Amino acid sequence: MSATTVSAKEGHKPPHQLLSKEDCLEIFKQLFLARYFDVRLIKEKKRGRLKGTLYSSHNQEAVIVGSLYGLESTDWISPIHRDMPGFFLKDAKFRWRDENRIGMSIKEVCSQVWGRSDSPGRARDNWSHIGRRSANIIHSTSMLAGTIPVAAGVAYADRMKGGNAVVVTYNGEGSTAQGVFHEAINYAAVHKLPVVTIIENNQWAYGTPTHLEYSLEDFARRADGYGIPGLVADGQDVFDVYDKVMEAVSFSRAGNGPSIVECKTFRAYGHGDHDDDRAAKYRPTQGVEEGRKRDPIAICRAKLLDWGYLSKEEAGLYMAEGKGSAQTTNEDFPPEVVEYLNEGIEFALASPVPPAEEGGKWVFKEIS
Amino acid sequence: MSATTVSAKEGHKPPHQLLSKEDCLEIFKQLFLARYFDVRLIKEKKRGRLKGTLYSSHNQEAVIVGSLYGLESTDWISPIHRDMPGFFLKDAKFRWRDENRIGMSIKEVCSQVWGRSDSPGRARDNWSHIGRRSANIIHSTSMLAGTIPVAAGVAYADRMKGGNAVVVTYNGEGSTAQGVFHEAINYAAVHKLPVVTIIENNQWAYGTPTHLEYSLEDFARRADGYGIPGLVADGQDVFDVYDKVMEAVSFSRAGNGPSIVECKTFRAYGHGDHDDDRAAKYRPTQGVEEGRKRDPIAICRAKLLDWGYLSKEEAGLYMAEGKGSAQTTNEDFPPEVVEYLNEGIEFALASPVPPAEEGGKWVFKEIS
Amino acid sequence: MSATVTPDTAKATKKNFLNALKEALTEEMERNPMMIIQGEDVGLLGGAFGVTEGLQEQFGTHRVVDMPISEAAIIGSAVGMALNGMTVVCEMQFIDFISCGFDQIVNNMATYHYRTAGEVNMPIVVRGPAGGYSGGALYHSQMNEAWFANSPGLQIVCPSTPSDAKGLLKAAIRSGNPTIFYEVKNLYRDSKIAEDLPEGDYLVPLGKAAIRRPGKDLTYVTYGQNVYHCLQAAETLAGQGIEAEVIDLRTLVPLDEATILESIKRTNRLVVVNEAPMTCGFAGEVVARMSDLAFEYLDAPPVRVTRLDTPVPWVEPLERYVLPSVDDIVNAGLRVAKF
């Protein structure tokens, strides 16, 4: 299958049309959950209850929710700094609280954010540098794109075991300039490894706009240089993301190798929460307004209304879109969303800070 | 100018048609010179007169000669392990012995190969790891593709100085799997730097065939991933190489940025001279025979005959093609070629080995 | 030599570490039209910590260049620029990311002068925020100077005061040699160490240590933010009648052996403090040199106080546990003093 046939297959039913009404409503709710996680954590930070940096995924939630929704439990993922909700949304559909799902619980994620012992990594590394082997979630370092070769290795091992998993990696568009991005994609292409690399193209890498990062109109065309499919998704439309990622995942699962899915989106705030003030200066106001216009929650709501999955009344219940952290209240979100995160935070606050001596542990596995 | 328009411009006179008869004959002679350097050095090594490894450029001479011939004196180049003749062929046309040309003399190159003081690097690093700032030749390390970012930097500096130079880098197809290849090409593309990257695609990277190195039909398509032109040249035809490189060089000189020129060729012998015996085992005989069939000297000769630049008699004078080092004699080469190299070797043998204490020198520039 | 640190007299008009670095860069950019600054987000944003803020406006996009996130290309292109006559300051957004440009540094930049028998100079400074005690975790806390100390051809500098930051950065830029320049990010905005900067074209020579506090009973050798920890420890020891000398190396390569040796001849006791992992760290290098050079003068074992051989963990109690504390430094001082 060539790049073009994947992205432009005619007369082919887009995968999202096979989703049930319940699925679509769940997706809608997950968008709220992702958004709520972000605005709530900013509030917690402002109150001084949290250390570390939040790299806001505000306005980019459709990428995370839409890309995760169609995966199998046995698939692997590698979220990075801007994908915090990805850690608890893996394998979460209809069973957020299920202890047996292969993903991280909100309790674990909050324990990580609050730096507590119940984080799977016992808070030894910060925020998004988390993961869990048993949850099929790859841990990242800070070094951008450094997780892609790891993803390729995970896929290789899965194949050795006779598995059928796909590994989905997440990366900002700026990170793709790293050498290891190239080495890993090339390697995956040569060995036809089932690695789907999602590029969250939010138009900025910290203070650098895309035209200083790469020299293409559509970043997805970088895939052409490796002879692999490069798809473009509307990153504000959760169903388009779902469609393109499912195309890519099916392509990989069928043994055809890796692909790149560019999700076009926009970073709503600063690079991290520490950067909000400076970002307001280095980014042209008009561009920012433009970029924030198409809120993924609003776009999803409109579709659900259109498809008759939401009544007008239901659709008007929770209006979180277009609001910053300070402007939102809990009433802007479905109660189960608020409750879920509350549970996580309460759990985290009750979890002990790891004892100092753990700093000296686990440098090496004890040799038995 | 897009990739396609560069490689397939219709009704456009190929650059080599503007070459004079003298130029064509000089090119022909340079092919002999490159070949002679190779077979002679192998002989010297077999006689135990040389240390280090020769990475034979046998059968790949058209790439070196054809790509260098149209460059300006002020252009820069970065030959690598398989491009030894490139060091003395830069800026050499019609004036091999001219002390003022911006390139390295055969004496300097031989001094380097023989490990003598008159090498510009005083034989501190080996064979192809040579260069000279004043000769506009970039020094390489062993780390493959590591010279491309340097080339980009040289181009950047030239632009700062108001120059108009193009920087031509040489790389095997296998080397392109290095991360730094990607970082450098991407950077050059973003800044539209005049860097022409020549890929000497000789079908093998040491013991690894191309299908385990990258996953494209034509390597040149990698350029599409950077939005830059990717040209394919018949690496056995010196005039086709000249044409494609000149297209790329003109494109760069006009301020349009970098490009990649893939020259399809074939490695006639082992990876290095130490590898000849093993190479005979790991490479299918048929492939090797096939790959050696189109000798660049023979192809050039046929064209010159065809164009009437050589009489049948002249054409039959020197028959170096299709012969390994052991089978050739000096009579297979024009006398000026043999003489030129003899001069270089004699000079080198008279040049002193650097004194041991130099090992401790030049770690740092003395701070004045 | 730089002014003595006077933590209490710092005023708002005084210059902090960031101001000092920016002054150095501005002056050198004005002085040398063939000098540029490149790195991630150094232009439009002015750098993650603001070291280069305003410089792109002053010098233009061609001299203050926002680079793709490509550490190898940032260093590698600087090598090419240096080869072709330029001077380049490369910013690593955090010095930790230097690992991604490692090969270009140790095998290309560091060796170019050597390989060319001196034909080519490499006036390149690779600088960036460094160090722990900041909750930065594994990848925003490193002091990785030992990698480069073991890679011949690199100067290594780590200032601890604003005036040193300015004078050493200017000296490194002009030295013509490639330099790795460690900036303690915890000190960037520290108003306690802000100071008046010397007037004029002020350079601090590379390879000259500074004695931050004189003492006769033992010698602390250190650099970077541990200078302040050692000064605190010396204060504590003074309360117990032990006078510790504190030497701030400022430059690791070249190393000012003479100043250390002179001090040991007087104090006969050595404690070396840094925050890098112990094994093969620079503290061990100082100990190894002095165990040889100053063997006859040492009346107690030469001791190291360093990070444990672990990464730097995130949460505070763990981070504190693995990094040297003032208490650790005091205890080491007591150990050698009472030996």
Add this chain to the structure above:
Amino acid sequence: MSATVTPDTAKATKKNFLNALKEALTEEMERNPMMIIQGEDVGLLGGAFGVTEGLQEQFGTHRVVDMPISEAAIIGSAVGMALNGMTVVCEMQFIDFISCGFDQIVNNMATYHYRTAGEVNMPIVVRGPAGGYSGGALYHSQMNEAWFANSPGLQIVCPSTPSDAKGLLKAAIRSGNPTIFYEVKNLYRDSKIAEDLPEGDYLVPLGKAAIRRPGKDLTYVTYGQNVYHCLQAAETLAGQGIEAEVIDLRTLVPLDEATILESIKRTNRLVVVNEAPMTCGFAGEVVARMSDLAFEYLDAPPVRVTRLDTPVPWVEPLERYVLPSVDDIVNAGLRVAKF
């Protein structure tokens, strides 16, 4: 413990270093179906030096994998494989090229166990030909172990005999910890050190040094090919009535401090020899540890004999000049013996 080196009795039937490595790899591959070998040219060619010759035929293209020339992907993918239950041996064609995969080694592989509080093990061995005295010049001569010794989480191994090569490689593969494994290429085919390999599933424990020659007057601590230089030097000294002990570290991390300490307690004199650059090299680490731990036992300065702080130049006289020679080692021995 490995057999003593008996250079003169080696026969054609005895196994050289290359044979030993291949035996180790073959046995471990047979033992563990989830183990693979990957690197450049390791399959079809069988490796630049033939270490893996024949293994692809035996184990297939999926378990002996020819990789693109991508050191970062070679290491990084191994990290993913380890995360997902595999054991991986990565070959660097020359250990010098490890610089191109540096970040994946020090920041990813080395720290994975630590970051995950022990959930994830990294049974990965990165091995490759190393060392100078071979005319290999700057990029085919390195001993860069100090970079990794200063990067917590990595085991570092450097055998000097075929039996150690086999036993240590097997132990490293099974340890579950990431290991950088230095193979002295000059020893690969050295028939003088060929030997009978111990029968059965032979492992040499990590972290145990070997005393290659007992002595009472001074202690040489070394590893790799300098073991043989030290043995020669000891021979020379013996002619002058000085009995030098020669300790072959075999493993640098973890380090066998006890064996060194015991020796110094007997000899009271220490000379550490290696071929890496001096500053922040592993020789300095041994000196620094012993100046502290063995301070009271040292009757002479602990001395290093190392490469100069230069790259390794190509032509022979220059290469010899910068690398430690037997003469240098003898002289250092005389210096401490006569102190």
